[in-house]
Amino acid sequence: MSCFVRTKRLSLFLVKLVGKSSLSPHILCSSSWFCCPRKTAPYCVPSSALLQIRFWAAASTSDGLTLQAILANNWSILDENDGDWKSHASAIARSIHLIKRRLQWDKLKPRLDMLSFQLNKADFWDDPMRAAKLSREHGSLLGKMKLVNALEQDLLDHIDLIKLARQDNDAHLESESLKALVNMRKNAKEKELEALLAGDQDSCSCYIEIQAGAGGTESMDWAAMVMQMYMSWAQRRRYKVTVVDEMPGEIAGIKRATIKVDGEFAFGYAKAEIGVHRLVRISPFDSNKRRHTSFAAVAVIPILGDGSTHVQINESDLRIERFRAGGAGGQHVNTTESAVRIVHIPTGVTATCQNERSQHQNKASAMAVLQSRLDQLELARQAQLNAQHTKSLTDITWGSQIRSYVLHPYRMVKDLRTNYEVSDPDSVLEGDLDGFILSYLSASLDKDDDA
Amino acid sequence: MKVTLTSVYSPYCFPTLLKSSSLSTLCRPFCSSALPSPPTCVKPQVPIFLRPPIYSNKLCDLNKWHDWAKGVAFSIGSTFVHSDNGPDSSILCRELKWLMEDAVEVPSLDDERVRMRIDIEELYCLWKQRVHERRPFQYVVGCEHWRDLVLSVQEGVLIPRPETELVVDFVSDVVSENEELKRGVWADLGTGSGALAISIGGVLGSGGGRVIATDLSPVAVAVAAYNVHRYCLQDKIELREGSWFEPLKDMEGKLAGLVSNPPYIPSKDISGLQAEVGRHEPRLALDGGIDGLHALLHLCDGAALLLKPGGFFAFETNGEQQCKALIDYMENNRRGSFCNLEIRADFARIQRFVIGFRQ
Numbered sequence: 129m130s131c132f133v134r135t136k137r138l139s140l141f142l143v144k145l146v147g148k149s150s151l152s153p154h155i156l157c158s159s160s161w162f163c164c165p166r167k168t169a170p171y172c173v174p175s176s177a178l179l180q181i182r183f184w185a186a187a188s189t190s191d192g193l194t195l196q197a198i199l200a201n202n203w204s205i206l207d208e209n210d211g212d213w214k215s216h217a218s219a220i221a222r223s224i225h226l227i228k229r230r231l232q233w234d235k236l237k238p239r240l241d242m243l244s245f246q247l248n249k250a251d252f253w254d255d256p257m258r259a260a261k262l263s264r265e266h267g268s269l270l271g272k273m274k275l276v277n278a279l280e281q282d283l284l285d286h287i288d289l290i291k292l293a294r295q296d297n298d299a300h301l302e303s304e305s306l307k308a309l310v311n312m313r314k315n316a317k318e319k320e321l322e323a324l325l326a327g328d329q330d331s332c333s334c335y336i337e338i339q340a341g342a343g344g345t346e347s348m349d350w351a352a353m354v355m356q357m358y359m360s361w362a363q364r365r366r367y368k369v370t371v372v373d374e375m376p377g378e379i380a381g382i383k384r385a386t387i388k389v390d391g392e393f394a395f396g397y398a399k400a401e402i403g404v405h406r407l408v409r410i411s412p413f414d415s416n417k418r419r420h421t422s423f424a425a426v427a428v429i430p431i432l433g434d435g436s437t438h439v440q441i442n443e444s445d446l447r448i449e450r451f452r453a454g455g456a457g458g459q460h461v462n463t464t465e466s467a468v469r470i471v472h473i474p475t476g477v478t479a480t481c482q483n484e485r486s487q488h489q490n491k492a493s494a495m496a497v498l499q500s501r502l503d504q505l506e507l508a509r510q511a512q513l514n515a516q517h518t519k520s521l522t523d524i525t526w527g528s529q530i531r532s533y534v535l536h537p538y539r540m541v542k543d544l545r546t547n548y549e550v551s552d553p554d555s556v557l558e559g560d561l562d563g564f565i566l567s568y569l570s571a572s573l574d575k576d577d578d579a
Numbered sequence: 580m581k582v583t584l585t586s587v588y589s590p591y592c593f594p595t596l597l598k599s600s601s602l603s604t605l606c607r608p609f610c611s612s613a614l615p616s617p618p619t620c621v622k623p624q625v626p627i628f629l630r631p632p633i634y635s636n637k638l639c640d641l642n643k644w645h646d647w648a649k650g651v652a653f654s655i656g657s658t659f660v661h662s663d664n665g666p667d668s669s670i671l672c673r674e675l676k677w678l679m680e681d682a683v684e685v686p687s688l689d690d691e692r693v694r695m696r697i698d699i700e701e702l703y704c705l706w707k708q709r710v711h712e713r714r715p716f717q718y719v720v721g722c723e724h725w726r727d728l729v730l731s732v733q734e735g736v737l738i739p740r741p742e743t744e745l746v747v748d749f750v751s752d753v754v755s756e757n758e759e760l761k762r763g764v765w766a767d768l769g770t771g772s773g774a775l776a777i778s779i780g781g782v783l784g785s786g787g788g789r790v791i792a793t794d795l796s797p798v799a800v801a802v803a804a805y806n807v808h809r810y811c812l813q814d815k816i817e818l819r820e821g822s823w824f825e826p827l828k829d830m831e832g833k834l835a836g837l838v839s840n841p842p843y844i845p846s847k848d849i850s851g852l853q854a855e856v857g858r859h860e861p862r863l864a865l866d867g868g869i870d871g872l873h874a875l876l877h878l879c880d881g882a883a884l885l886l887k888p889g890g891f892f893a894f895e896t897n898g899e900q901q902c903k904a905l906i907d908y909m910e911n912n913r914r915g916s917f918c919n920l921e922i923r924a925d926f927a928r929i930q931r932f933v934i935g936f937r938q
């Protein structure tokens with residue numbers, strides 16, 4: 129924003145202060161610390177206290193326009209490049225409204241109050257694990273609330289500026305403010321997407337597991353294509369990808385594989401991919417060039433970051449095995465094959481790794497996978513969750529088809545949950561999955577909401 | 580013939596006035612065919628991955644080599660598996676990937692050229708040696724990944740085995756419960772590449788515990804010294820060249836712990852070994868005499884003599900039969916010397932180790 133607009137903004141602030149005698153609290157919130165002008169000495173109030181006041185007082189422009197009012201006006205939303213301020217304002221208001229819904233805005237305030245109450249109790253830190261967890265949640269909720277309030281405030285300020293500019297016949301200010309509003313519209317759209325990923329584990333890294341369905345080489349080849357699709361998708365998103373475990377098929381493709389996707393929100397996005405993926409094509413393995421249908425199942429497991437949710441694993445509950453054709457072992461054998469499988473005896477959960485160069489490291493990687501699987505089981509048990517994204521590969525029945533990839537006789541990829549479809553399977557197989565993922569995430573969140 | 584070697588690596592190895600008669604028998608190497616020549620200065624080879632990336636090659640030439648090498652790997656199918664339980668194509672392909680990792684510097688120079696640690700010509704030679712001569716992959720790249728270490732290895736030194744990794748876990752468990760053992764002196768006999776000594780040096784931490792590692796093979800001692808240096812453990816690990824307990828005359832009754840993976844393959848089995856092992860690895864590291872127990876029994880005697888009361892030992896063996904024979908020997912011929920004897924299995928469920936304490 130230009131220096132010119134900034135001074136205008138300041139003058140607007142003064143107009144508001146002087147013109148309206150009541151000091152409406154929302155004005156006080158544009159920065160995180162506020163120095164109250166009415167005190168003789170600068171007096172700083174932490175923003176959280178103010179935010180809580182403001183939560184109740186609906187923000188408005190100087191002529192009383194509120195977010196609700198903008199929504200109610202139902203101004204038509206035109207393309208970003210044309211349209212007047214009302215179109216932009218309306219688009220932004222919609223985004224803010226969606227974000228609020230996704231954050232479960234109505235429940236946010238009571239939850240925050242409850243947390244503040246806990247935080248202020250004298251014995252709060254007696255249980256440091258719990259205290260850390262609650263204060264993290266408090267911080268995170270407060271952050272979200274601040275963000276949304278700031279968005280709302282900015283929108284109203286921009287509208288004020290535009291009106292002011294019109295009053296003053298200041299064409300320059302008007303066009304600058306309009307530009308700012310357009311920028312804000314883009315920003316709000318991004319925030320809207322981010323709000324899709326507000327789940328507890330969404331920000332985690334994850335493992336993606338792929339398993340070939342029945343049908344031999346045909347399906348194993350498809351499973352390998354699916355694995356490649358996720359590796360490319362992850363690379364596009366600039367996540368770090370590593371193959372933890374890969375069991376090749378006899379002739380082509382893979383029987384199963386586990387890849388690790390490292391980076392923020394990897395789980396939040398990838399969880400949209402859980403289920404069975406179906407392929408229809410002319411088989412490259414069929415000399416008669418017949419059409420084949422193949423299946424691959426995908427499971428996604430979050431890698432929980434903080435230690436508090438980790439399941440304690442007892443060394444004595446583990447059985448560690450090496451894959452290797454019999455024989456004497458030890459000094460008799462020189463092999464670079466050092467795959468390891470770990471079985472957690474009480475639960476029967478297993479994990480394997482064969483991609484590291486030492487057995488020790490294979491064991492460490494397999495342990496990490498096992499830890500995540502057990503954590504996931506435990507989470508599901510605790511929360512009695514039956515949501516899709518806690519399913520493991522073994523739980524995924526071959527009936528839970530989520531997407532169909534057709535290469536022949538026509539070309540199309542269609543998501544069976546959202547009906548989102550594209551006609552270019554190649555780009556999808558090259559990892560262009562975000563359209564599918566985002567449409568699924570918004571659909572499922574909005575569905576939760578309506579329920 | 581008797582060997583008396585005062586190694587350049589062992590400053591503490593002053594001649595001890597021997598009163599123990601048993602030590603003189605302990606000091607006799609049993610494998611007379613393998614006597615080393617006087618300690619010539621063995622120069623350890625630098626593994627490929629540690630060499631400077633001084634070669635620049637065209638990406639297309641590298642690809643050409645890779646395709647050729649892959650073809651060679653595939654042509655093998657499971658021939659080696661059938662002949663002597665050697666590697667199949669899929670294992671060779673994995674090795675090929677690792678050879679690339681070690682030889683090629685990432686990121687590449689640009690879209691057309693890559694920087695490499697060895698020349699492409701040499702890559703052709705190396706892969707032929709790997710597949711046609713069955714030269715072990717670890718000798719080809721000059722290193723083996725073992726536990727969390729990357730150890731330099733070369734002809735003349737046994738490539739450490741995954742089974743042996745477990746010995747470190749045993750030691751780690753023991754010292755985590757016993758501060759005294761953690762601060763004591765440990766010995767790794769027949770250290771080879773130094774794998775056990777280096778890992779145990781790490782496990783002992785900074786509390787004052789140290790490790791003496793011995794080997795009869797000068798090549799092994801030189802390579803172990805190189806590896807010890809790479810992990811900056813020269814203050815903790817001392818190398819001594821000589822046969823079994825001969826370089827440890829000063830440690831009688833003083834050792835907190837003793838580990839060894841001595842040669843244990845019965846002589847008659849040597850000729851039937853997988854080509855990578857039988858043709859390329861040193862016989863001195865493998866051949867355990869008629870029943871394979873020659874060195875192991877010798878080590879039991881030495882452990883009784885050198886361990887202090889409460890001291891711990893762990894030996895790797897050929898399997899169940901040898902484990903039982905060792906336990907039997909310790910309980911009968913060395914009655915009262917040891918306690919808490921246990922047999923432990925490796926990850927392939929083979930009874931592989933004997934562990935216990937000095938009474």
Ligand SMILES: C[S@@+](CC[C@H](N)C(=O)[O-])C[C@H]1O[C@@H](n2cnc3c(N)ncnc32)[C@H](O)[C@@H]1O
Nearest residue numbers: 737739769770771794795796822823840842864
């Ligand atoms: C099976 S290798 C074990 C090497 C290493 N500790 C490992 O686990 O990888 C046996 C080692 O014992 C050494 N060795 C054989 N005879 C010996 C002797 N008489 N005295 C000392 N070391 C001996 C060999 O040189 C070889 O390094």
